[in-house]
Amino acid sequence: MTRRHPASDPLGIAVIGTGRMGSDHVRRIDRVVSGARVAAVIDVDGERAERVAGTVDGCAAYTDPAAAMADDAVDAVLIASPGPAHEAALLQAFKHDLPVLCEKPLTPDAASALRVLEAEARLGHRRVQVGFMRRYDAEYQRLKSLLDAGEFGRTLMLHCTHRNASTPPGYATPMMINDSVVHEIDVTRWLLDQEITAVTVLRPAPSSAAPEGLSDPQLVLFETSGGAVVDVEIFVNCGFGYQVRCEAVGERGTARIGDAHGMYVNAAGRWGGEIPQDFTERFRDAYDREVQAWVDATRRGEVTGPSAWDGYAAAAVCEAGVRAQATGERTPVTLAARPALYGA
Amino acid sequence: MTRRHPASDPLGIAVIGTGRMGSDHVRRIDRVVSGARVAAVIDVDGERAERVAGTVDGCAAYTDPAAAMADDAVDAVLIASPGPAHEAALLQAFKHDLPVLCEKPLTPDAASALRVLEAEARLGHRRVQVGFMRRYDAEYQRLKSLLDAGEFGRTLMLHCTHRNASTPPGYATPMMINDSVVHEIDVTRWLLDQEITAVTVLRPAPSSAAPEGLSDPQLVLFETSGGAVVDVEIFVNCGFGYQVRCEAVGERGTARIGDAHGMYVNAAGRWGGEIPQDFTERFRDAYDREVQAWVDATRRGEVTGPSAWDGYAAAAVCEAGVRAQATGERTPVTLAARPALYGA
Amino acid sequence: MTRRHPASDPLGIAVIGTGRMGSDHVRRIDRVVSGARVAAVIDVDGERAERVAGTVDGCAAYTDPAAAMADDAVDAVLIASPGPAHEAALLQAFKHDLPVLCEKPLTPDAASALRVLEAEARLGHRRVQVGFMRRYDAEYQRLKSLLDAGEFGRTLMLHCTHRNASTPPGYATPMMINDSVVHEIDVTRWLLDQEITAVTVLRPAPSSAAPEGLSDPQLVLFETSGGAVVDVEIFVNCGFGYQVRCEAVGERGTARIGDAHGMYVNAAGRWGGEIPQDFTERFRDAYDREVQAWVDATRRGEVTGPSAWDGYAAAAVCEAGVRAQATGERTPVTLAARPALYGA
Amino acid sequence: MTRRHPASDPLGIAVIGTGRMGSDHVRRIDRVVSGARVAAVIDVDGERAERVAGTVDGCAAYTDPAAAMADDAVDAVLIASPGPAHEAALLQAFKHDLPVLCEKPLTPDAASALRVLEAEARLGHRRVQVGFMRRYDAEYQRLKSLLDAGEFGRTLMLHCTHRNASTPPGYATPMMINDSVVHEIDVTRWLLDQEITAVTVLRPAPSSAAPEGLSDPQLVLFETSGGAVVDVEIFVNCGFGYQVRCEAVGERGTARIGDAHGMYVNAAGRWGGEIPQDFTERFRDAYDREVQAWVDATRRGEVTGPSAWDGYAAAAVCEAGVRAQATGERTPVTLAARPALYGA
The missing domain is CATH 3.30.360.10 (Dihydrodipicolinate Reductase; domain 2)
Incomplete structure (x- = not known):
């Protein structure tokens, strides 16, 4: 018998925001998606963050996205917080050069979206996939x-x-x-x-x-x-x-x-x-495929999608x-x- | 055994125009529609009029709509000539107070359509059904x-x-x-x-x-x-x-x-x-129903439809x-x- | 202007049976089908026969199919009476060599159907169309x-x-x-x-x-x-x-x-x-086409269909x-x- | 920040048979299913087993199911070998008390299926899920x-x-x-x-x-x-x-x-x-759900499904x-x- 090197570790994901979409992504990464795990959840409501983290093995709870992104267990970031919080989270992720799946909208208006775009352009490589799941x-x-x-x-x-x-x-x-x-x-x-x-x-x-x-x-x-x-x-x-x-x-x-x-x-x-x-029923499989595609691309070192x-x-x-x-x-x-x- | 009075005669229809639509209406009145017969066909091309009339028992051929409308066998008029000829034929029919089924368009422009409308309004009762067969x-x-x-x-x-x-x-x-x-x-x-x-x-x-x-x-x-x-x-x-x-x-x-x-x-x-x-396949039954409805209403002394x-x-x-x-x-x-x- | 010989007369049909199907066929021949008219209706219930005949111009009422078939106005027979009455009506129609549209079943059992079949075969030409309207x-x-x-x-x-x-x-x-x-x-x-x-x-x-x-x-x-x-x-x-x-x-x-x-x-x-x-809604057009096809074939001197x-x-x-x-x-x-x- | 105990290890699965179905299950467990990994593949053709194992991190190759089942990394068995080999593999799995997903048929005939059934009944608890993926x-x-x-x-x-x-x-x-x-x-x-x-x-x-x-x-x-x-x-x-x-x-x-x-x-x-x-297109999602359901139940210590x-x-x-x-x-x-x- 022959055995290759141990399986590469699953991708550790920090999920920002634990509302309806965020919680659903936590469940999806934990139970549905292959090759990833929820390493951290972040919510301004610390109790809610703790509660959600408690449902997942080995998951940390944070109230500050910056602290979570500094966590060694975090390899990538999924932003599911309200739109006005996206810009700061994205810029922070750029600092750590972390891959991001950002729920739509990228940001609430064209001016802030343009700032994010220019920041990523300065980084010189794509880091962001936007959550247009259709x-x-x-x-x-x-x-x-x-x-x-x-x-x-x-x-x-x-x-x-x-x-x-x-x-x-x-x-x-x-x-x-x-x-x-x-x-x-x-x-x-x-x-x-x-x-x-x-x-x-x-x-x-x-x-x-x-x-x-x-x-x-x-x-x-x-x-x-x-x-x-x-x-x-x-x-x-x-x-x-x-x-x-x-x-x-x-x-x-x-x-x-x-x-x-x-x-x-x-x-x-x-x-x-x-x-x-509702859309969760109509597009459930699309969300599953979206996150799986992001995880797969990220593990290959690529950024694809919107x-x-x-x-x-x-x-x-x-x-x-x-x-x-x-x-x-x-x-x-x-x-x-x-x-x-x-x-x- | 008891017998009521003889069946009322079928409606005698003059069909103006023997092109694609006109010929098809001749066939329809002759073979499909109940209670009507083609009494006359009119076409500026006299030979074509004769040829089409020759396919129907008891059908006269004319080149002039006015002459046809003066024929005692004609009880109603179906206009299937080109649009520019409609106004004259309609006004002629109003003179004889004959019911008309006029293929669309009523006339080629709003001004002429308004003249027809006003002429009918002066008549004081509806005589025209327009051929919007849908x-x-x-x-x-x-x-x-x-x-x-x-x-x-x-x-x-x-x-x-x-x-x-x-x-x-x-x-x-x-x-x-x-x-x-x-x-x-x-x-x-x-x-x-x-x-x-x-x-x-x-x-x-x-x-x-x-x-x-x-x-x-x-x-x-x-x-x-x-x-x-x-x-x-x-x-x-x-x-x-x-x-x-x-x-x-x-x-x-x-x-x-x-x-x-x-x-x-x-x-x-x-x-x-x-x-x-093509539309003859999609709307064949609609044309049949349209002409039957016009014949039925006309025999009841009514004008319905568009x-x-x-x-x-x-x-x-x-x-x-x-x-x-x-x-x-x-x-x-x-x-x-x-x-x-x-x-x- | 030229006029061909007068239109050939419509086909005079005797409808045997004035129940649900029979009455509907009377309406169909009177109002929908081209080239035919209801010349007579026959029902063992004479009052009902009179009542139905009274709704149609020039229609006679009979209680005896044989008498109706002897009527000069009758050119063809539509049998819509109960199945057990079909055999006698069919054999009577064969005596007058009248074309017949016989509602299904031809007769209620194979033995009687075989007798009808053999009688028609002895006649030497087809007279019967059976009402399989599908x-x-x-x-x-x-x-x-x-x-x-x-x-x-x-x-x-x-x-x-x-x-x-x-x-x-x-x-x-x-x-x-x-x-x-x-x-x-x-x-x-x-x-x-x-x-x-x-x-x-x-x-x-x-x-x-x-x-x-x-x-x-x-x-x-x-x-x-x-x-x-x-x-x-x-x-x-x-x-x-x-x-x-x-x-x-x-x-x-x-x-x-x-x-x-x-x-x-x-x-x-x-x-x-x-x-x-119900079937009248689903197959209404089929019944219309069936009777029209029978009338058309009969006027051409042919027998087609089942x-x-x-x-x-x-x-x-x-x-x-x-x-x-x-x-x-x-x-x-x-x-x-x-x-x-x-x-x- | 708080972190719970490390994530429980993914389920280590031995896949027996590396033909069309077996290879597809290897891909599925490696890339699609959450919470599982391919710990071993088994094929009588040792070269093929090595080749398939080489595509998966940390996967061993065996020619003998018994040896694979003795491997500590193996927590469960998926049988995708030809039908005649199923009975032996199932009985071996029972010896190790390992959960099994067995592709259909359970075995090629009723007598052998009954032997498997009785062996599982003697075990006193269900170990087998049969691959009826519909x-x-x-x-x-x-x-x-x-x-x-x-x-x-x-x-x-x-x-x-x-x-x-x-x-x-x-x-x-x-x-x-x-x-x-x-x-x-x-x-x-x-x-x-x-x-x-x-x-x-x-x-x-x-x-x-x-x-x-x-x-x-x-x-x-x-x-x-x-x-x-x-x-x-x-x-x-x-x-x-x-x-x-x-x-x-x-x-x-x-x-x-x-x-x-x-x-x-x-x-x-x-x-x-x-x-x-073909069926892989029509039932692709059903296969994914089937294996995910088996992995999920197995991790909960349950046996469900057919x-x-x-x-x-x-x-x-x-x-x-x-x-x-x-x-x-x-x-x-x-x-x-x-x-x-x-x-x-």
């Missing part, structure tokens, strides 16, 4: 493969639908762009490999199911650098469930994802099936989108020059 | 019933797709509005029971499959008097077939028609089915749409006052 | 075309589903074969152009929704002269609606009809659509099927020699 | 949940389809039962929680695409202890892909899985999507099925008494 969804990946294969020619339009059953208290109109349509912004840029150059928003008379003051639904239109047109129905109080669809219209064919998932039932006078009620440039560009389009919501005008998007680090 | 399609009727039932609340948006495999020689950009999107214009007005108040057109970089000079596809946007927003993908060289879909988005649910018709096949590595190649007002309003929206194509601007639609004959 | 359903016709085109090679199996929401009072186990599966018997013979040679019936423990004494559902198996195998789920108290599906399995592909008809809805946590509740042989063969398979229900054994089907009139 | 497929799990919830009442029938694109050289008729339908045997027993009591096989005239001597396709019928009836189309040279469907028919509704997966495309005159070409009794019962039904193929007769299934270890 790129890891099996259906979106199939759609991307089809478009990239070129069988259908150039992509001329995308028709997107983004529906949520209902909104939590405090949800305001700009969040329809910043928290929801931001996914279609990334999907558009990724599927087409083009930048978004202008945004227009049409606002129908709101649904009576929308909370007072929320202009729901809306039709958001993107124009892209390659001349494609994208329409997005964003409807965050549709009542019936969580539904994300995308139809790409090419020169010789169209392809649609997101429809009619799963088991088909005949009962009580109807054929059909169930609509998932970059800080993708995070910055999304923030810039969001800013234009929120203005377009308010003015009803076609609103151009202006981007800074793209650093060489992120491709020409 | 109102007679079983799927559109089901959608209309659902929306009218109110189960889903107010309708907030429509997402429409209108795709043709390819265009014939001579097809120009304005025809995308006047010949194709005109159906979505009528569908929007009919489904929502609202007028269209503005049109915007977005033009992606054209498909390389589009003939030189044709800006295909386009995204056409309507705003309506009740605050709904409608998007229409018009793509007349999609290559793969004829496909008309409509999804209505209500406050509590959505409904879609036009997808995945018919037989489901597994073969050669794929599941799915065939896409019809009115001259519907024909006029469609023409006015088309004019705005063609301007919007050219300018890229949001273009308001202005309508004349609606005569009492057509409802408040 | 052959006129658009989806079944598409399936038949696909199989006949040979693209998928020989057909190896059929998987059939036949579900009814519930059964009326008095419905007994043999009726699952005689009234329901008889359609799959005809479909099998027609699609494959083969005779059924054996029947086996498997009876699961009955649904608690089935009335006392009804062994519902069942799985009925056919073997055919060409070596195909057919399974039929017959479930007449499925509760959720009326659903008829058929999947053909060929050597190189499969094709399925009957699934997921119509409008697609998202609402209340579910995607899907409505299931029709023949008396098809009616007889179905009766013989039903008899074997009812025995197979009772014994649980594989039961061979024996047919008389096929007269030359019905093909080799 | 129980871990998301769609089958949803179907199982629906049936168990009882909403549709008792399950009366299952309609199953099991299609492969083509068979490898050497594939013989009994393998249609032993290698393919064995999955439907397990699915039937699991979904219904009933034993199969009789098998009947109908053999249509074979497809001309089937290799000489292979009676393909077949219709396999099961009767169960609870009175349900199950039909299975097994068609192993269908040509168009790999397709596994299951429709459950309950007293108040039906549910179907396996249809129309994934992206929906319009192109070249057709709507639809791609059919996977038991040796399930393996034995499947073998007994397979034996009856192969006899039923040969005789064309309904063939009863006889099972040994069920040891208490496996439930009453």
